[in-house]
Amino acid sequence: MLDVSRLQVLLHVIEEGSVTAAAARLQYSPSAVSQQLRRLEREVGQPLLTRHARGMVPTEAGQVLAGHARKVVRQLTAAEADLAEIAGLRRGQLSIGTFATVGSSFVPLAVQRFRQLYPSIRMHIHSDREQGLIDKLEEGEVGLSLLWDYEWRRIDPSQVALTTLFEDPTVLVVAADHPLAGERSVHMRDLADEGWIIRSEQHPVVEVLHRSAAAAGFEPRISFEANDYQEAQAMVSVGFGVALAPRTALTNKHPGVRIVSLGDSAPPRRIVVAHRHDRVRAPAEIAFHEVLLDMAQGYEPD
Incomplete structure (x- = not known):
């Protein structure tokens, strides 16, 4: 498996024409750049650069590898940009679960607020009974879900992570x-x-x-x-x-x-929002969780 960072070093040397210029652009020492090039040549099993009077010139193998490296770097740059947009909530999607009574009262208020704040996030809302919602959480069909319980039958906190929103009298x-x-x-x-x-x-x-x-x-x-x-x-x-x-x-x-x-x-019953303990939550899920908490402050059903 070729190391992407070494491919980037190769591209910089070819584009800059010398190890010294590439090192300056990368903010590396020239010896560190030379070391990375030697490791890359060992990985591919053949020389990638030759020294000429006008600087470092790629061999035929170096030219082929550089062509592929440019595609890889472009794709990585695009991936980083896409991830930055998702992290910045400028794109992405969110799947949540709810049940009928809060789905017709509290949840629409939270959804309206979230869409005002993050209009580019595409939302998917699934309404179901309690066990169906827990199944959807466990299977990853929804990232978070609203649930309810009573004092004599609490949801097991080892099963899902719970945050109390409000009490429903x-x-x-x-x-x-x-x-x-x-x-x-x-x-x-x-x-x-x-x-x-x-x-x-x-x-x-x-x-x-x-x-x-x-x-x-x-x-x-x-x-x-x-x-x-x-x-x-x-x-x-x-x-x-x-x-x-x-x-x-x-x-x-x-x-x-x-x-x-x-x-x-x-x-009363307790209204909670739940997510899996082991889930790495997407930025949109964290943002909607915060909106739910904000909307729950002082919420009283009409």
């Missing part, structure tokens, strides 16, 4: 004409007689309901199992029951419902 959703619709805050113990609209039994917010109800001393009576939060809101709006939801899930609020705080009687 659990709130109560009631019909606009419900007796509690005008309250700013209620406690779970005041809701023992309500019918509850839930997501499917496997959905995490159902566990939040059961834990919160148990702590308040009652067993929730289930009125309806909804397919998504929009369906849950619609059933709440006609008085079929009340519901719990993360606040970010209610960015697109149904006009017939009201949102009431539960204070600390229902646990």
